[in-house]
Amino acid sequence: MTDEDGVLNPDLVTPARTSTDLDPWPVATLGQKLKDYIARLGTVWIEGEISQLSNKGTSFFADIKDLKLEARVSVHSWNPGSLPKDLKVGDRVIALVKPEFWPKSGKLSLNVFEIRKVGLGDLLERIERLRQLFISEGLTDPARKQDLPFLPNCIGLITGKDSDAEKDVLQNVSRRWSEAKFRVINTKVQGDAAAAEVIAAVKTLDDDPEVDVIVIARGGGAFMDLVVFSDEALCRAVAACQTPVVSAIGHEADSPLLDIVADVRASTPTDAAKLVVPDVALERSRIQEALARMLTRISQFISTQSDLIAQLRSRPMLANPFGFIDDQSVELDRERNAVRVAINLTLERAAAELSSQTQVLRSLSPQSTLDRGYSVVRDDKGHVLGDAAKIKAGQKLKIRLAKGEIDATADKN
Numbered sequence: 001m002t003d004e005d006g007v008l009n010p011d012l013v014t015p016a017r018t019s020t021d022l023d024p025w026p027v028a029t030l031g032q033k034l035k036d037y038i039a040r041l042g043t044v045w046i047e048g049e050i051s052q053l054s055n056k057g058t059s060f061f062a063d064i065k066d067l068k069l070e071a072r073v074s075v076h077s078w079n080p081g082s083l084p085k086d087l088k089v090g091d092r093v094i095a096l097v098k099p100e101f102w103p104k105s106g107k108l109s110l111n112v113f114e115i116r117k118v119g120l121g122d123l124l125e126r127i128e129r130l131r132q133l134f135i136s137e138g139l140t141d142p143a144r145k146q147d148l149p150f151l152p153n154c155i156g157l158i159t160g161k162d163s164d165a166e167k168d169v170l171q172n173v174s175r176r177w178s179e180a181k182f183r184v185i186n187t188k189v190q191g192d193a194a195a196a197e198v199i200a201a202v203k204t205l206d207d208d209p210e211v212d213v214i215v216i217a218r219g220g221g222a223f224m225d226l227v228v229f230s231d232e233a234l235c236r237a238v239a240a241c242q243t244p245v246v247s248a249i250g251h252e253a254d255s256p257l258l259d260i261v262a263d264v265r266a267s268t269p270t271d272a273a274k275l276v277v278p279d280v281a282l283e284r285s286r287i288q289e290a291l292a293r294m295l296t297r298i299s300q301f302i303s304t305q306s307d308l309i310a311q312l313r314s315r316p317m318l319a320n321p322f323g324f325i326d327d328q329s330v331e332l333d334r335e336r337n338a339v340r341v342a343i344n345l346t347l348e349r350a351a352a353e354l355s356s357q358t359q360v361l362r363s364l365s366p367q368s369t370l371d372r373g374y375s376v377v378r379d380d381k382g383h384v385l386g387d388a389a390k391i392k393a394g395q396k397l398k399i400r401l402a403k404g405e406i407d408a409t410a411d412k413n
Contacts, residue, residue, distance in 0.1 A: 031103025038101045043113065046073070047094045049192065053087060055080055060112070062087075064095065067192045073097075075112040083115050092118040127230045130257055139239045139261050146244040146263045148276060152212035154181045155276055156205035156243070158198055161186035165217040165250070165269040172273030177280050183211055189218045195231040202234075206241045213244050213276050216258065217269040220250035229256035238262055248272035370402040 019025045051072060052063035060080035065072040075097055077083060087093070096114040101107075116122075134140055155173065159166045166184065173180045185204065187197035198216065205211045216238075218226070228234070229249050238245050239261045247262035248269045249255070259265040266272035312318055362368055370376070377385045380396040391397070397408045 028103060031106065035101045035103050038099050041099055043096055043098045045094055045096055050087060050089050050091045050093060053089050068196050073110055075110040077112045084117065087115065094118060123227060127257060130230065130232055134235065134257065134261060148244050148264060149212045151278065152276060154183055154210045154212060156211040156214040157182055157184045157217065158187055158201045159217040160189040163219060165219040168269040169215060169217050169273050172270050173277050176273065177277040180277055183208065190225040190228055194228040195234045199234050199237045202237050202241060206243045211243055213246065215246045215248055215272050215276060217248040217272060218250060219269060226256050229258040234258065235261045246272050246275060376400040
């Protein structure tokens with residue numbers, strides 16, 4: 001399985017396409033497959049914080065931990081001269097490493113070729129790239145920003161425990177609106193673990209149906225202390241919130257990315273308190289002013305209408321309203337009589353015309369002819385007969401008289 005130097009020889013490994021309980025892989029086969037797979041990764045860049053360090057001149061060993069999660073890797077270099085001399089525990093770095101798996105020992109090692117400290121310039125560049133990405137995705141578009149409620153039922157507050165920011169928000173909100181309710185979640189507000197804690201708090205408050213607005217507050221600080229509020233995952237969590245979010249980080253010079261994705265940016269925690277609730281004293285003053293303006297307008301309206309009524313009363317029509325009614329009553333009687341005469345005349349003319357037309361109609365009626373002694377002869381099918389030559393001997397006939405009808409039989413032609 002190995003050569004004389006103890007190195008695994010792939011030619012000596014028995015290939016196996018599948019592994020079953022009847023045909024299991026040899027340990028060497030699994031080790032070789034892991035080595036081949038990891039080798040295909042090549043070199044990769046990683047980012048983290050140095051948590052342990054040993055630099056003895058001829059060898060370099062260090063542990064690099066993840067900036068957010070509980071994860072770490074060990075790296076080494078047999079050429080430490082190519083690495084920075086001033087590295088120390090706590091430095092935030094990026095490193096170019098090549099993972100290698102050693103089948104014989106079953107260990108994974110990371111050979112480091114280059115380590116760079118992540119300085120202020122690097123952070124600013126990365127933050128600017130994120131800023132442009134958020135802008136291109138529309139996360140900073142004013143059209144997607146949510147309006148703050150006029151009077152929230154409950155205010156969600158995310159801030160450091162016993163911090164000045166927490167006190168500023170609570171005290172100033174209470175001064176402005178003493179009935180305000182809070183749900184406070186204390187988190188870390190700087191350091192590697194802060195982003196994950198703030199994200200969890202944001203999601204918790206966003207899922208709470210009682211919370212109408214969320215305030216994320218910190219009372220300023222150095223730029224490096226506020227880097228957490230430019231974390232991509234945190235910014236995306238805030239942008240996805242269904243509840244309006246106020247960013248109150250309190251750093252005017254270099255505002256974090258949270259400021260541009262939140263629905264509202266407050267310059268300080270105190271400013272945030274002024275934004276999320278109205279000032280009860282100011283609102284009462286506005287109500288009193290509005291009430292005074294309303295009473296003034298009502299008084300002006302009543303005065304105007306009173307003057308109008310006085311003017312109307314002075315008009316002749318209103319001074320003697322029954323005189324007009326009397327005049328119209330006489331005219332109405334005259335018109336009523338004229339209409340009655342016209343109707344009677346029309347009815348008389350119509351009656352005479354009806355009588356005349358009735359006489360004409362009667363003179364033209366077949367019954368009138370029968371009344372004068374004539375009769376109508378029809379065959380058994382009801383056809384009227386007008387020619388005796390067409391009547392056959394023995395043919396059945398019906399004769400219509402002025403009154404009644406008789407049956408007859410033709411004797412002969």
